[in-house]
Amino acid sequence: MNAEFFAFSLFSVFAIGGAVFFLNAIRVMHMALSLAFTFFSLAGIYLLLQAEFLAVVQVLVYAGGISILMIFGIMLTKPEESGASKSFQLHQWLSLIVVTGFFLVIMLIIYQNPIFAPTVKVYSPSVQSIGTTLFKDYAIPFELASILLLVALIGAIVLARKEQK
Amino acid sequence: MKQMAMDLSPEWILLVGIALILIGEILLRENSSRFILGLIAGLTVTASGLFVILQGKEVISLFSDSYVSDPLIRSIKLLLIVGTLLVVILSFSEKLAAKGEYYLLLLSALLGAMTLVSAAELVMLFVSLELLSLSAYVLVGMHQERLASSEAAWKYVVYGGASSAFLLYGMSFFYGLTGTTSLTEMSGNLAVAFTNNNEMLLYLGFFLILVGIGFKIAAVPFHMWAPDIYQGAPTTITTFLAVVSKIAGFAFMLRFLGSLFGTQGIQSVLHGVVIPALLVLSILSMIVGNVIALKQFHLKRMLAYSSIGHAGYMIIAIITILLGGESVAYSSLYYYFVAYLLASTGTFAILQVVAQDKSPDRRVLSGLHKRSPLLAFCLSVFLLSLAGIPFTAGFIGKLTILVGAFGNSLFWVAGIMLLTTVISYYYYFRLIRQMYWQEDEKAEKERVSWSAGFVIALTLIGTFLFGIMPQILLQGIGSWFM
Incomplete structure (x- = not known):
């Protein structure tokens, strides 16, 4: 297990965790913060993929600009706090099944057909x-x-x- | 530099119009009429159309082939411009147009549609599509005091956003397979990718993009948004969505599929996957659209389902073009566009006059013959054209598509098209019966504003002219891009 793999696992767990928190959070402010967390972890993954420019832009625009804008928007509009969400209903189960199926199909196809990136063209x-x-x-x-x-x-x-x- | 400015002039003019309206909105007083802004919008759109015509037959290609404009593309641009111009004229009698931003958003939507038609590069395609969609979202929701309008806008944003995500994800697969965003380079690289056993990724990308396109043109099974949004939007905007936005969507579909799957190396994908998928979309759209329209009592909902059925017919024309019908098949699609544009715009204009601010159900048409015989006659002509009865433009449009389908031995599809056309007679004729044979207690005459009257007259003349003398348009198209 080298450092790169460790960093990748860390960033991807953070990114997915942020997205899950975003969906489950009750207060809007928590949602905005967890979204910012996801954006930030994605920037880390870009850095691992040697897309430095993209990583910097991601931090500047998404983790910085968009998140701050959202928090400002929340503070200015004072949204109503909604109560705790109800337990799963039928249509939610249905959409979960469809989305999972879609995810599995895409994963299957991607893993069966690896695209080998051209190795010659490495330039920054x-x-x-x-x-x-x-x-x-x-x-x-x-x-x-x-x-x-x-x-x-x-x-x-x-x-x-x-x-x- | 000067040449480039000239080549891009139709788009520049629209930009200038947007800027002028923005300045005008600031200068005008709060309570003064916004008619002058509408006039600016109308003149801008007309000027843009003139520049498109002035460009004639030259083939323009700018920014390393990312912007292409040839006579074929220009002919579709002209349709978009005419459609928008009719919508702008209709808007003069619309209360919403009291806000200056209304015209600005119409122009920006047209700008997006025009660059969408000219784009030959994925980034530009996507940005243009978003410009068109974003302007449309806001226009749908501009009736703030009506709950239905806000609900429609909200649904449109959610559905539109989801479809854009599918489209973008599909595009990313194509980019990954070919390493370029230019459509012309992509088609060559795609054949290489196909022979390198990456065909599953190719199919995945294609289906994702098909979902995105299906949403934009409202083909079954991606049609769910259309009835709600047609119903909730202001009538002028419904016209814009049903005509301009739809034609732009089809142009996008044609360009994308035509340039990607047109090369030799990839013919097997075209015949094995692309055409069958389109056939399924087309058959489902024709059947579902026309059958569900039978039980709709709300006029706008009914027209929404009928326009879903029309999308099915247009997909057949696209299939014949992809199968190599080329110019003949293209002119049949173009003819159908023209007929559909004229008849739909006319129908919605009359709906706007008859229903005023109310939400129109079927009863508003009762006894229209007694109240305003002329309006009833015009609406009958438009409905007959939508149904495809001889001596109207819609008939010739359907006939040419049918001939194309038979020419490519698509007998099944042609049969279903005939069958669903007969089904559609039922609900179109039901409306005509309502107008002529049902009484209504309301006796006062309908007041037709000059702008709506102008649009109705223009579309009526067009429907008859192209229905009786189709050779005018067919030869016109032929001489333009041959």
Whole structure:
């Protein structure tokens, strides 16, 4: 058992544990915190996969930005505390069975057909090369994403704004 | 640089329109009319359409083939533009349009649909699809005082989010197999991946993507969201979803499947998996959509199920294109799009006039013949076109699809299409009977606003023109991209 395997087990247990806590938490604030935990552990897994840039972005955007934004949102809106959830009902069992089946099928297929990654192309992308790709080949999606954010912002305001009469 | 600006002009214009509406909304006073914003939106969409036409026959390919625009793509863009323009005109008499953001979101949705049609690269496909969907989510929920509208928006977000997740997961498998996000490079690499015994992953990716696409075009068994959302959304937005969003979804499907499974090395996958899966979707959509529409009393729900049935017919046209019918099959699909666009828009415009703010069940049509004979006549024509009766555009559309299906020996599917068409007669004719042979105590005439009247007249003329003289459109399509 080497260090890499140990780190991977640690991060994946944290990531899955965070997701389980997210589903089971009763208070919204606990949900946000466990989600941040999951994001952070995912960044660790990216680091193990030698995707340093992705890991840093994950920490900056998801673990940092999104989580803080969510906590702010919760603090500003003061959501109602819902009571403890009821025990499992029929449709929940059904969805559990379907989701488990789906998971098993995907796992089976993935493990039976390993994709061997090309080993020759190992390079660490510099910020410059990422920038060049982003603004040359992916200029349109980049611009569209900014409009997407604008639409999301305006949409949120339209839906949240109360009519003043 | 100047050339690039010219090539992208239809999209630029829409961006300029979005900016103008945003500024206008800030400058206008709280209580003043937002008509001017609607006018800006209409003019922008028209200008965008003009630029699409001006580009003529040239083939544009930008940003290392991630943005492609050829006459075939441009013809679909024109349809999207015409559909949106009709929706914008209809919106002039819609109360919701008192908010300026309404037009902004319509334009951004159109922008997403246009780039979706032009995209030849997975990242761009996905971002465009999300831009279209996100704008649509907000538009559906803009009727804040109506609970049904908020509920519809909520359901749409949940279903749409889930379908996007499936789509993205499927795309990631394709990326993993081929190592590229460009559709043209991908199709070549896919054949290599297939011969390297990775076909199970290929099938998995394909089925995940099919689930995502099935949600977007509302094909059975992924149709559950459509009736609730068509019912809850404001009528103008229902029109937008039923026409523009649906056509964009089909264009996406055609582009994705056509460019990935079109190469020689992968023909066995196309015939062994892709076509059968599409056939199942199509048959289920035709049967379930038309049969459930029989027992719907709410008009919008009924039209939602009927549009699910129409999705089934369109999938047949897509199958014939994939089987190598090429230009003939494509023009039959295009013809069906045109007929469906005209008839659906007209029907929803009349619904908006007749039902006003109420939620329309079948009774609002009772005795429409007595109250406004002209409206009753127009609605009958649109319903006949949807049903596919001769002398309307819908008939020619269905006929060309049937001919294509017979040409590829898809006799079973053609038979089911004929059968479900006969079933659909029942509920379309039931509405016509309601209008002409049922009495209603309400006697006052319906008030038709000029904008709704304009849209109804335009779609009526189109339905008749393309129904009686189909060669106008068929030759037009032919000369455009041949």
